[in-house]
Amino acid sequence: MNDSFASAAKDSVIRSEERMRVSTGTFETGKIRLGKHIVTEEVTLTVPVSHEEFRLDREPISAGNQTRVPDDAVLSEEEYDVILYAERPVVRMETVPIERIKVRKVIVTAEQDIKGDLRKERIATDFSDGTSR
Numbered sequence: 001m002n003d004s005f006a007s008a009a010k011d012s013v014i015r016s017e018e019r020m021r022v023s024t025g026t027f028e029t030g031k032i033r034l035g036k037h038i039v040t041e042e043v044t045l046t047v048p049v050s051h052e053e054f055r056l057d058r059e060p061i062s063a064g065n066q067t068r069v070p071d072d073a074v075l076s077e078e079e080y081d082v083i084l085y086a087e088r089p090v091v092r093m094e095t096v097p098i099e100r101i102k103v104r105k106v107i108v109t110a111e112q113d114i115k116g117d118l119r120k121e122r123i124a125t126d127f128s129d130g131t132s133r
Helices: 003-010 064-069
Strands: none
Touching: none
């Protein structure tokens, strides 16, 4: 080995220190779950309905309006059926879409202070020429 090269290597020292390099990483911090459940709500609607009722109108037959009476009017026992109708509400349930719910993720950027202990080397000298420094 060359002596001049060996002495040059011994004449220097490398000083090192730590540097803080900060980057970011992505980590799972939480989870949102959307769930649907059914609730029952009582609703009252007013619906107009109609129905038929009967009334008996009696019209006396006088000499002036006998022309409208049939000639074969006789006494008899008979029954007549008259059908009455009424409206009733008919309820039918249907499912209709009301709204679309979307989950949108928003990125919020904030600053955060990072503290850490860094180590570094210091160079100490000890010069021995008989005087103190």
